[in-house]
Amino acid sequence: MAKSEDCIHILQGLLVFGNVVIGMCGIALTAECIYFVSDPHGLYPLLEATENNDIYAAAWIGIFVGFALFALSILGIIGIIKSDRTLLLVYIILMLITFAFEMASCITAATHRDFLTPNIFLKQMLERYQKADPANNNDKWMTEGVTKTWDKLMVQNHCCGVLGPSDWQEYTSAFRLTHNDADFPWPRKCCALDAQGVPVNLDGCKLGVPGYYNSNGCYDAISGPVNTHAWGVAWFGFAILCWTFCVLLGTMFYWSGIEY
Amino acid sequence: LLPLLLLLLPAAHGGVQHVGYKPFLTKTPVLEGLTTGSTFVLEQPRCVFDKYSNADIWLVVALENTADTFNNSVAPGTAESAFQNFPHSVPAYMTLNATLANYPCPKPAGDITVLRVGSETSCIRDDARPTCNGPLPGPGPYQVKFLALNGSEPVAETGWSLPIMLRTAKSPNSISTTDGGHSAGMIALTSILSILFAILLAGLVAMLVFWGSDSCGGSSTFSKPEAVTVRRYNTHHVYDQPAARL
Numbered sequence: 001m002a003k004s005e006d007c008i009h010i011l012q013g014l015l016v017f018g019n020v021v022i023g024m025c026g027i028a029l030t031a032e033c034i035y036f037v038s039d040p041h042g043l044y045p046l047l048e049a050t051e052n053n054d055i056y057a058a059a060w061i062g063i064f065v066g067f068a069l070f071a072l073s074i075l076g077i078i079g080i081i082k083s084d085r086t087l088l089l090v091y092i093i094l095m096l097i098t099f100a101f102e103m104a105s106c107i108t109a110a111t112h113r114d115f116l117t118p119n120i121f122l123k124q125m126l127e128r129y130q131k132a133d134p135a136n137n138n139d140k141w142m143t144e145g146v147t148k149t150w151d152k153l154m155v156q157n158h159c160c161g162v163l164g165p166s167d168w169q170e171y172t173s174a175f176r177l178t179h180n181d182a183d184f185p186w187p188r189k190c191c192a193l194d195a196q197g198v199p200v201n202l203d204g205c206k207l208g209v210p211g212y213y214n215s216n217g218c219y220d221a222i223s224g225p226v227n228t229h230a231w232g233v234a235w236f237g238f239a240i241l242c243w244t245f246c247v248l249l250g251t252m253f254y255w256s257g258i259e260y
Numbered sequence: 261l262l263p264l265l266l267l268l269l270p271a272a273h274g275g276v277q278h279v280g281y282k283p284f285l286t287k288t289p290v291l292e293g294l295t296t297g298s299t300f301v302l303e304q305p306r307c308v309f310d311k312y313s314n315a316d317i318w319l320v321v322a323l324e325n326t327a328d329t330f331n332n333s334v335a336p337g338t339a340e341s342a343f344q345n346f347p348h349s350v351p352a353y354m355t356l357n358a359t360l361a362n363y364p365c366p367k368p369a370g371d372i373t374v375l376r377v378g379s380e381t382s383c384i385r386d387d388a389r390p391t392c393n394g395p396l397p398g399p400g401p402y403q404v405k406f407l408a409l410n411g412s413e414p415v416a417e418t419g420w421s422l423p424i425m426l427r428t429a430k431s432p433n434s435i436s437t438t439d440g441g442h443s444a445g446m447i448a449l450t451s452i453l454s455i456l457f458a459i460l461l462a463g464l465v466a467m468l469v470f471w472g473s474d475s476c477g478g479s480s481t482f483s484k485p486e487a488v489t490v491r492r493y494n495t496h497h498v499y500d501q502p503a504a505r506l
Contacts, residue, residue, distance in 0.1 A: 092467075096460055103453045110446035117440045126432040165292055172429045181297040182381050182395040207301060207376060208292025215292065238449055245456045252463045256470065 011254055015080045018247035019073040025240045026069030032232055033062035041225040042152060045145030049124055050116075055226070058109035058233050065102045069240070072098060076251065088255045095248055099241060106237040113230035118219045122162040122171075125150060130187070131174035150218075151189050155197075159218035160190035165208070167217070190214050276332055276414045281308045283319075283404050283421040286374050295426050298395035299378030305406050305418065306373060307365035312416055315408035316359060321377065321396075322352035324423045327403045332414040342390030343383075347397065354407070355393045377404070399426045 036059040047053045072095055079087035129150050134140035154160055161167035168175065168186040175187060183206070191205035192212050199205050204212030285294055286303045294301050302319075309317055318336050329351045334340045336354040346353040356375055367373055376393075383392035396402065401423035408416040 092464060096457075096464060099457060099460065103457060106453060107446075107450050110449050111442070114440050114443050114446055117437065119435050119437050123432050123435045123437055126435075169296055169427050170429060171432050171435070173432065176429070180381060180395065182299050182378050185293045185296045185299075203376075206293060206379070207374065208294070209372065210289055213292065234446075234449060238453065241453060241456065245460060248460055249463060252467050256467055 011250065012080055015247065015250050015254060016077050018243070018250065019076040019080070022076075022240070022244055022247060023070045023073035025243070026066040026073065028066070029069070029236060029240060030063050030066030032236065033059040033066065036229045036232065037063065042149060043222060043225055045142070045149045046121065046124065046222065047116075047226075049128060049142040049146050050120055052112065052115065054108045054112035055116075055230055055233070058105040058112070059229070061101055061105040061108075062233050062237065065098055065105060065237075068094075068098045068101075069244075076247075080251070080254065083258050085255065085258050088251060088258075092248060092251060092255065095244065099244060099248075102237050102241055106234045106241070109230045109234040109237075113227065113234070116223070116226055118162050118223075121219065121222060122167060125162060126167070126171050126173035126175075129173065129175050130178065132178050153218050153221055154187070154189040154214065155193060157218060157221040158192075158214045159216045159221055160186055160214040161217055162219050162222075163217040164215065165190055165213065186213070277416040279308055279416050279418050281305065281406075282419040283406060285424065286372075289372065291374075295424065297399070297427050297429055298397075299376055300396075300402075300424055300426060302375045302377060302404065302421075304363050304367075304373040304375055306363050306367040308406070308418065309360055309363070309408050309416060310365055312408045312410070313360050315410050315415055316357055317363070318354045318407045318409060319356040319375070319377070319404060320352050320354050320407050321346070321402060321404050322420075323347055324401045324403050326351035327420050332407060332417060335412055336409070337390055339390065342387070343392040343394045344385065344387055344390065353390075355391050357391060396426060399428045401425045 037056060044053070044056070047055065072091060075087065076091045076095075078084075079091050124146065128143050128146040130147055131143045134143050165186040169181075175184075179187075185206055185208070188199060188205075190213055191199035191202065192214070194200050199212075201209075201212045283302050283305065286301050291301055293299070305317065309315060316336075320330060320341075322330050326347065334352075334354070336357065339345060340350055341352065341354040342350065343353045343355060356377070363373075378393065378395040380393040381395060383389035384394045386392065403420045403423055405420045406418045407414055
């Protein structure tokens with residue numbers, strides 16, 4: 001009898017500990033997803049223009065799932081200490097619903113990350129950067145977003161194009177329609193700029209003399225934050241779900257052993 | 261006799277000296293814009309025309325298949341060598357006028373000495389500027405040579421360069437955006453999470469189905485704490501009675 005009592009207490013202790021960890025991870029997930037949704041690198045317009053911003057939807061779901069995990073973990077702790085069958089049943093069912101939502105968020109984030117290849121950004125940049133006649137208001141909004149984001153990206157990260165300045169030479173673009181090839185082999189923002197934003201040596205930039213233009217592509221500057229965002233949501237969520245799985249199995253076992 | 265006379269004729273006019281130099285695209289430094297859609301960058305002809313200190317040095321630009329029809333006696337700045345008439349009515353045009361002072365010899369080490377052919381965009385349609393260094397009208401291939409003129413007489417020329425091909429741009433519609441595929445991580449994540457969720461659902465179903473029966477509860481049933489309160493009650497004071505009988 002004493003041994004059985006000890007086993008029960010150990011199981012209770014483990015489940016309470018499991019729920020405490022779930023609660024803390026829930027808060028961490030909420031904080032991380034709020035950070036991603038706030039878009040610290042300013043890349044949201046590029047994703048919005050691909051007309052598929054699932055990564056942001058996944059982060060939004062993560063915010064609410066984190067809160068739900070925190071609240072449900074408190075419910076779980078109370079239910080385990082009181083050994084109340086009803087409370088624990090409610091806890092298990094709500095946790096399963098939360099598990100399903102978090103699963104959707106992880107899979108969405110991971111799938112959308114695979115969609116964001118260099119070609120997507122290249123095609124979007126060529127078709128939208130400095131596009132002259134937008135078709136409608138939505139088009140105009142996306143064009144302005146893409147243009148401003150690319151200008152900021154190229155100046156801050158000292159890069160040009162997606163794979164390099166030759167992107168502007170290898171493909172025709174909306175930019176090329178309004179800026180002739182001899183004066184603008186690539187946009188002015190690809191030149192090395194001084195403090196006022198004026199090219200240091202315009203002829204050197206047009207010739208492509210090393211040092212007077214940005215020779216790297218911007219894909220690393222884009223894919224770095226996007227990867228962090230997607231993996232942060234998908235894999236941290238996966239870790240939380242694995243832990244939650246174990247705690248839920250333990251709770252189900254505990255529930256089925258309670259006398260009623 | 262006739263071939264001998266023909267051979268002697270050019271010598272009699274003083275003739276055009278053929279300098280053993282071929283114009284070439286700049287090799288150092290490596291330039292990103294060496295050839296673009298409508299421009300290319302040539303190395304300056306340093307230490308080539310040293311013997312002709314009074315001459316004007318012109319650049320002749322022709323298409324590969326019209327280079328042979330160019331006549332050295334065509335005067336620069338006329339309609340026969342105007343940029344605006346190239347390539348539909350003239351086989352070549354002359355531009356980038358310079359003197360030997362522009363090309364000092366020897367070339368100082370570390371200097372970038374280039375000629376950008378096609379950089380002037382303001383005079384493309386200006387017939388008053390036939391020597392315009394305008395952007396080239398197509399991808400080529402082009403051949404160029406330098407021609408030194410003393411007054412209006414050509415005195416020296418370089419050889420024709422190798423054919424120079426410019427870049428052609430493709431349409432962005434040719435960029436394929438659908439062959440991304442799925443990464444291994446995403447497939448692993450999806451399958452593992454699906455399995456875990458399925459196990460949990462099965463566990464929930466098992467829980468609810470066996471709610472009524474006690475089959476799994478046998479050895480591990482335990483009582484809820486504080487469910488039974490044991491009240492202490494007094495026994496029959498058996499220890500007091502012997503004291504009372506005495």
